[in-house]
Amino acid sequence: MxxxxxxxxxxxxxxxxxxxxxxxxxxxxxxxxxxxxxxxxxxxxxxxxxxPTSPQGGRxxxxxxxxxxxxxxxxxxxxxxxxxxxxxxxxxxxxxxxxxxxxxxxxxxxxxxxxxxxxxxxxxxxxFAAVEQQILQHGYVARGGQIIDATLVPAPKQHFSRDDKEQIKKNAMPADWSPAKRRQKDLDATWTKKHGKSTYGFKLSIGVDRKHKLIRKLVTDTASVHDSRHFEVVLDDWNTSAEVYADRGYPSQEREEQLKAQGYRSRIQRKGSRNHPLSECQQRRNHKIAKVRARVEHVFGAMEQMGGKCIRTIGQARADFALTMMAVTYNIKRLVFLEVGPMRAVACP
Incomplete structure (x- = not known):
């Protein structure tokens, strides 16, 4: 044949x-x-x-x-x-x-x-600052108010024995840890529980403008730090609107008074308690705020599309670098969308 x-x-x-x-x-x-x-x-x-420059030459x-x-x-x-x-x-x-x-x-x-x-x-x-400068050069000034929120970013889980935990609490290093093992142990990431699910890692807090959904400010920390700790840090003074949106994890009487004194209009959702449930008026207000505040979830969703909100690094410094680069890349991708339209999907390896 x-x-x-x-x-x-x-x-x-x-x-x-x-x-x-x-x-x-x-x-x-x-x-x-x-x-x-x-x-x-x-x-x-x-x-x-x-x-770097090498006096001995080389490539x-x-x-x-x-x-x-x-x-x-x-x-x-x-x-x-x-x-x-x-x-x-x-x-x-x-x-x-x-x-x-x-x-x-x-x-x-x-x-x-x-x-x-x-x-x-x-x-x-x-x-991050240089990309923000280019965003402003393209004319995308922070407008429409700002939305503040935080997200958990998982990191490689660590397993410590009871004796190791006792030594670490005393700021001591377990004697049986070799230098190579020490480099693989993350002593900075922490555990936290949200919606009944435990997460080990870090936290990314961001301030996003309502109009363009661009990250204007950010701060990173360990997972166990409460979201509200970084509210003032990510508050943007340059937004053209005085409205500030946030979920029920951020309200406090002191914060409300401080925002009012600074000229902001608080759009932070109210939180009820066991003996003081929310009134119908407060529930309607929360629902109205949620429609706007949901725009920040689009930002976190876009980060998920870039491969997921997770890091492979060990330690706070490397986590700070990875999370900041995550925000840098998101802003670059968002600016491209605003300038020339959506990027066509490309299969990730």
């Missing part, structure tokens, strides 16, 4: 044809590149965390702009350093976005890890 011929035809220009097809479908990364001034972001990172580090783009990709698709290295090697769209199409060598997992350590939390905060 004669062998069947393959139905797949080969072409020397197949790669060019595939690239043209991808461009016709629309590369979401090109839309990000068209809206965001990445050189300006890189300049701000270099200002707070200057590039120069990758441009800061390239590494910033990699960090955005990493958070946008919730990739580990190992997966980021693989996807850079595998995906032409990633290489094009990072300016690495013709590069002989690509950043590996160690390079990405060292860059994150170099810029640290200060670098992530500088990126």
């Amino acid at each position: 004669t062998p069947r011929k393959s139905a797949i035809k080969t072409d020397l220009f197949a790669a060019d044809f595939h690239q043209q097809k991808l461009d016709q479908l629309g590369d979401p990364l090109l839309r990000i590149a068209s809206c965001i001034d990445f050189p300006a972001l890189a300049a701000e990172v270099d200002r707070v965390a200057p590039r 120069p580090p990758y441009p800061t702009e390239t590494m910033v783009r990699i960090l955005v990709l990493k958070r946008l698709y919730n990739l580990s350093d190992e997966q980021m290295e693989y996807q850079l090697l595998d995906r032409h769209s990633y290489q094009r976005f990072c300016g690495l199409v013709d590069a002989a060598r690509l950043p590996d997992r160690t390079t990405i890890w060292h860059f994150e350590n170099r810029i640290g939390v200060a670098g992530a905060e500088a990126l």
Whole structure:
């Protein structure tokens, strides 16, 4: 019998044809590149965390702009350093976005890890401020009031023996912990219970403007810290409206008086108690506020779409970095939506 011929035809220009097809479908990364001034972001990172120089020479580090783009990709698709290295090697769209199409060598997992350590939390905060500046340059001033809320962010669970817990409470290190084991133990994350479910990790508190649903301020902490502790920290003084929305976890007489003294209009939901249930008027007010306050849940939902509100890191400092980069990437994605429309869905690896 004669062998069947393959139905797949080969072409020397197949790669060019595939690239043209991808461009016709629309590369979401090109839309990000068209809206965001990445050189300006890189300049701000270099200002707070200057590039290292070696007197002995050696291979120069990758441009800061390239590494910033990699960090955005990493958070946008919730990739580990190992997966980021693989996807850079595998995906032409990633290489094009990072300016690495013709590069002989690509950043590996160690390079990405060292860059994150170099810029640290200060670098992530500088990126957040720089993106906010570009948001304002595009004309998206905080409008319509602000919505304040917090969300729990799970971290890798830790398991301690009873003796370990006793030592940790005394600010002592268990004697049988090797340096390698110590590096894998998170002594900063805490447990908390919400809606009957226990969560181990950290907390992200944000202030979002009602009009554009952009994160204007943020603060991070451990999971056990109450949401209301960071209310004043994420309060934005530059919103064009004086209305402040929040759920039933934030009300207090002192806060109401303070907001009024500062010229704000409180739209914080009332909370009933066992002997003092909410009146029908208060329930209607809460329902009206909930319709507006729900917009902040869209922000947290968008973070879930970027791979989920979770981190793989150990310790408060790395959690602060990861959560701040999560907010940076969300604002970038939201700005692209406001400027050129929704990004087409791209399957995450």
